[in-house]
Amino acid sequence: xxxxxxxxxxxxxxxxxxxxxxxxxxxxxxxxxxxxxxxxxxxxxxxxxxxxxxxxxxxxxxxxxxxxxxxxxxxxxxxxxxxxxxxxxxxxxxxxxxxxxxxxxxxxxxxxxxxxxxxxxxxxxxxxxxxxxxxxxxxxxxxxxxxxxxxxxxxxxxxxxxxxxxxxxxxxxxxxxxxxxxxxxxxxxxxxxxxxxxxxxxxxxxxxxxxxxxxxxxxxxxxxxxxxxxxxxxxxxxxxxxxxxxxxxxxxxxxxxxxxxxxxxxxxxxxxxxxxxxxxxxxxxxxxxxxxxxxxxxxxxxxxxxxxxxxxxxxxxxxxxxxxxxxxxxxxxxxxxxxxxxxxxxxxxxxxxxxxxxx
Numbered sequence: 001x002x003x004x005x006x007x008x009x010x011x012x013x014x015x016x017x018x019x020x021x022x023x024x025x026x027x028x029x030x031x032x033x034x035x036x037x038x039x040x041x042x043x044x045x046x047x048x049x050x051x052x053x054x055x056x057x058x059x060x061x062x063x064x065x066x067x068x069x070x071x072x073x074x075x076x077x078x079x080x081x082x083x084x085x086x087x088x089x090x091x092x093x094x095x096x097x098x099x100x101x102x103x104x105x106x107x108x109x110x111x112x113x114x115x116x117x118x119x120x121x122x123x124x125x126x127x128x129x130x131x132x133x134x135x136x137x138x139x140x141x142x143x144x145x146x147x148x149x150x151x152x153x154x155x156x157x158x159x160x161x162x163x164x165x166x167x168x169x170x171x172x173x174x175x176x177x178x179x180x181x182x183x184x185x186x187x188x189x190x191x192x193x194x195x196x197x198x199x200x201x202x203x204x205x206x207x208x209x210x211x212x213x214x215x216x217x218x219x220x221x222x223x224x225x226x227x228x229x230x231x232x233x234x235x236x237x238x239x240x241x242x243x244x245x246x247x248x249x250x251x252x253x254x255x256x257x258x259x260x261x262x263x264x265x266x267x268x269x270x271x272x273x274x275x276x277x278x279x280x281x282x283x284x285x286x287x288x289x290x291x292x293x294x295x296x297x298x299x300x301x302x303x304x305x306x307x308x309x310x311x312x313x314x315x316x317x318x319x320x321x322x323x324x325x326x327x328x329x330x331x332x333x334x335x336x337x338x339x340x341x342x343x344x345x346x347x348x349x350x351x352x353x354x355x356x357x358x359x
Contacts, residue, residue, distance in 0.1 A: 001045065003037045004028070021045070034061060035068045042069055050276065054229065054251050059083070073227075074249065081223070082249045083128050085156050092244045095218035100235075100243050102158035108148055114157045115144065121160040163237040165189055165245075168208070168216025169230065169252050169260070171272060171281065176226045178217055179281040180268065182260050183208040184252070187350070190330050199300060199332055201350040203292035204263035206343070211242050219247060227276060231256075254327050255293070255337075262318055262339045263291035289339040290346040294353045295323070295332025301357035309336065309353050316340050316349060 001021045005028045008016065021044060023037035042048045050073060051065050063076045074082065081087045089099040101118060104127055105111050115122055115138070124147065125135035137160060138144050165186040173179050186202040193200045216232050229251040235243050251257050257268050264287050275281035296302060310317065319337040336353055340346050 001041050001048075003034055003041070028058070028061065031061060031064050035065055038065050038069055050227070052228075056248060056250055056253075059250065082247065085125070085129075085246055086127050088244075088247055091219065091222045091247070095215070095222040097215050097218065097244055100158050100161055100245070102156055105151075105155055105157050106153045108151050111144070111147070111151065111157060118159045123158050123160045124155050125158070127154055127156045161235050161237050161243055163235045163243075166205075166209070166212060166234050166236055166242075167252065168212050168219075168232045168234065169256075170216070170220075171229050171268070171275070172220060172225045172227060173275055173281055174227050174279050176220070176224060178220055179275065180260075180271065180284045181208060181213065181216070182263070182287070183212055184256065184259075193330055197297065197299065197329075199295045199297050199354055200330070201292055201294040201354065203290050203346060203350075204259050204287060206263070206287045206290055206341075209242075215242060215244065219244065223247070223249075225249065229272070254324065254331065259291040259293060259337065262337065263287040263289050265289075289341050290343055291318075291337065291339040292346050292350055293331075294336045294338065294350050296334050296336075296354065297328075298333045301359075302353075303355040303357045304352065312352055313338055313349055316345070 001023075002015075002019050003023045003025060004011070005025055007024050008022050011019075011022075021041055023041055025033045025037050028034060038048065038051070048069060048071055051062050051069075051071055053059070053062050059074070059082065060076065060079060063074055063079055065071065066073050067075050081091060086102070086104050089102065092099040103110065103114060105114070105124070111124070121137055121139040123135055123137050136147060138147055167184040168181065169183065170178050170181040183205045184202050185205055187200055188198060190200070212234065215234065219232055220230065228249060231248040231250065231252040233245040233248070235245055237243065260266075260268055264285055266284050268284075271281050271284060304312070306320075310320070313336060316338045317336060318339055320334070322334050323331050338346065338349055340349070
């Protein structure tokens with residue numbers, strides 16, 4: 001069953017055919033209207049067992065619907081631990097993992113004191129927010145004075161760590177067991193991609209580093225996650241040490257679940273549905289491929305044309321598409337998705353696609 005702001009007749013046919021019942025509301029931001037729609041569905045079907053959106057933006061709405069209808073799962077009181085990076089650090093410690101040193105700055109004096117203690121560079125980012133949105137790197141006194149002009153209380157200060165972004169992603173069953181796990185690695189940080197208008201590629205690792213499995217599983221247990229997708233972000237410092245960055249209690253964003261499906265030759269959507277319905281998940285095969293998302297931006301001069309790329313990627317290419325406008329700052333104006341069992345080939349194809357034109 002579904003609730004949405006789109007009239008039923010305007011939904012894509014595949015979605016129409018997948019829905020037993022549907023309630024349209026004029027605006028999903030009208031929480032009371034959504035709750036009324038949920039109650040109507042519950043009355044028609046004899047109750048609701050769960051509610052999910054798979055979307056960070058709608059987590060508060062999900063929680064309000066659960067509270068209003070007495071549905072198990074994350075409630076409004078749980079959301080600060082899901083969405084505030086400062087509180088996440090408490091759960092990292094509960095999991096036995098040392099977080100990056102940080103604190104919430106309530107005054108500019110807090111910023112100066114933090115820098116005196118940890119030195120440059122530091123990163124300042126919204127305590128509540130997704131990924132690297134709104135993050136500012138302060139590397140010297142000049143950048144500190146510039147930041148003072150825009151300072152607002154409530155931002156999180158952290159010691160800046162240089163390294164590689166890796167993730168621990170997966171799905172838990174009703175008992176909180178991790179029944180699917182995967183890991184991504186990024187060519188560069190999303191903050192850098194957005195602030196410098198760069199391109200990015202990222203890929204599904206065929207083998208998850210053991211320390212990443214251990215840390216990710218411990219965080220799942222610390223939060224007590226049940227019957228949920230999750231997406232945890234870490235940074236592996238240049239010396240190899242792993243630091244947790246943040247948790248996201250929903251699937252990784254556009255279009256990463258498809259990358260997992262391509263890498264594992266599985267159907268995570270069906271697997272999730274079977275787990276929700278039956279209480280247990282089907283066995284998921286291990287990854288047979290490196291699945292890689294390669295972005296290109298139109299303002300960047302590339303050495304190879306689209307036609308040359310299609311020829312070079314050949315049968316390794318799964319998909320080429322225009323990126324949805326909402327995601328273009330981080331995910332490129334267009335993207336290519338490839339898969340190959342060989343790491344060196346995956347890397348070579350990604351670098352070929354993004355090779356810059358040198359004049």
